[in-house]
Amino acid sequence: MAAKLKNTDTASAEDASPFMLEAFRNFDSIRDYFSASKNGTIVVTSRNSASKDLANHQPSHFFELGGLSDEESVTLLQERSQLEMAKIDTIAAKAILYRLACHPLAITQASSYISRKKIRLSQFLDHYEKSRAQILKHTPNLNDYRRQLSEDEEETSLNVFTTWELSLQQLLETKDSGKENFDLLTLISFFDCKDVSEELFSSYTPRAQSWPAEYYWPVDCLAFCLSNEEYPDGQLLGGCEKFGEILTDLSEMSLVQPWAWGEDDYRHCYLHPLIKDHDTRLANVDAIISIFLDQCGRYTEAEVINRRLVDFSAKNFGLKDKDTLRCMNNLAVTYSYQGKLKLAENLYRQVLEEFQALLGSDHADTPRSISALARILMDTGIENKDTLSSLHILAMILRYQKDYGEREKILERVLAVREKLLGPSHENTLFTVGELGMLWRDMGDLDGAEKMIRRSLKGVEISLGSDHRSTLGTVSPLGLVLQDIGRLVEAENMMLRSIEGETKLSGRQRTTTLKSIWNLAGILRDQRKFTESQELWKEALEGLQKALGDDYYHTINCLAGYSNLMGMIAAETSSEITGPIEDDWETASSSSESDSGVQTTIPNPAQ
Known part of the structure; x- marks a missing residue:
């Protein structure tokens, strides 16, 4: 100020x-x-x-206050969630802040929720999509977030939703136009909130009046915007000035951002993402009812509703729209409850394929579809190669979501059937052995992990040779397990073997080679070989920046680890002058590329 x-x-x-x-x-x-x-x-x-x-x-x-800067937002998230800055998941933090549009109160509420629930940052968005109303009504235990909403009411907690509800209440109480303005705001919230154009409504209005059988009309909030002028056929013209007045009213209450003229001579406004969440959170009534009917065992009624939702969403938004896919997912759930497993499997496969293409394997909706499909595949019988391959792929994708229980169940079932059908030494069986070993490492069973990965490595070496890419893909994970156990010399030798083999096959600048170099740098750091570690870490970081860019999550994590290493080197130098210091090895060891996958050419990203 x-x-x-x-x-x-x-x-x-x-x-x-x-x-x-x-x-x-x-x-x-x-x-x-x-x-x-x-x-x-x-x-x-x-x-x-x-x-x-x-x-x-x-x-x-007089001046307007915008959202926080990215740096300020990260600091607020870190302080309010009571997380150590060194342990902040940068990618997850950025995703949270982007979703909350750097809104200070929303960040404070989200941080309080994270702290109270003791969840990781990477888990928050999944919680948010399921329970956004609960989270955004979760009020920090601070006096400055309380007030009396009216003279007759007791003091209540303030949160993102209640602050907007005050404005919405004021809007609804506006004489003559309150309800129509509120309905128009609700309608706007279903569009892309970054740019809502007046053209959408001015184009729809004459078409809807001309073909009411094909378009929904009258739409009360749009009819309210019509002027008194008429077309020759008696239809009313769109009221541009009235629409502008409504936007002005909404912007004065901070329900939309101030509108502006676009180059297309239409008004354009911006809706804060959290207001969009507030206004659309009650829009899934049919979906909620169908879930309720499923839980009550009234599957036929649930199927009718879910079919209607799929048909409506597919017709209006297309089969590849994420809302359509969620409707299809719900229909597949109902099919599975009814024992219509083939119909459920076909739908789950379609949903999974489109979710991966649209949102990526890391999105919260993808693993839900994976888990559902896995259960259907196991229920229908998995003793065929195609189904086994599908389940193995599903388990590998679940690795990215750290869904250990579901992944372990799938891998153990796949391994048992592959050993039965293909034999214990078959290449595909050994792939599953290695994948299960890395899962056990994630779960903390290091002895079991070492045994499984060594079994996989030995079998693949015999089958494919010591220099094959799949063999080298098992060498690096074994090095990471040995590092976790504390057998650092053995871990170093394994990682040197991986780097030598990857360099021979693909060159030193390939991302798989760079990640092995990064892993070796972490092992050398644990041995206090700081000079060698720094050189290799710098090489890995520069290579990843060149190959993947500065904003890629591998690069971001590698940079964080390198910064941590430099801090350790500075502390070590200082201790030589001022005396010994206590090292924080737990924090340090989390910054290497320590989550490589087995039998994959591109290991899983760092923690």
């Missing part, structure tokens, strides 16, 4: 004189509380843009 007003925020001798400061937030009848003193400052914060009229016509005394 001081910077905005070009004043200083440091103490001075003049501050000792009698001085008054009043601060108001979300005010009511504000002038009744103004002090009569002329020696002081009044600060008013409000979500209503009409508050600028209080600035005595001095523009420099």
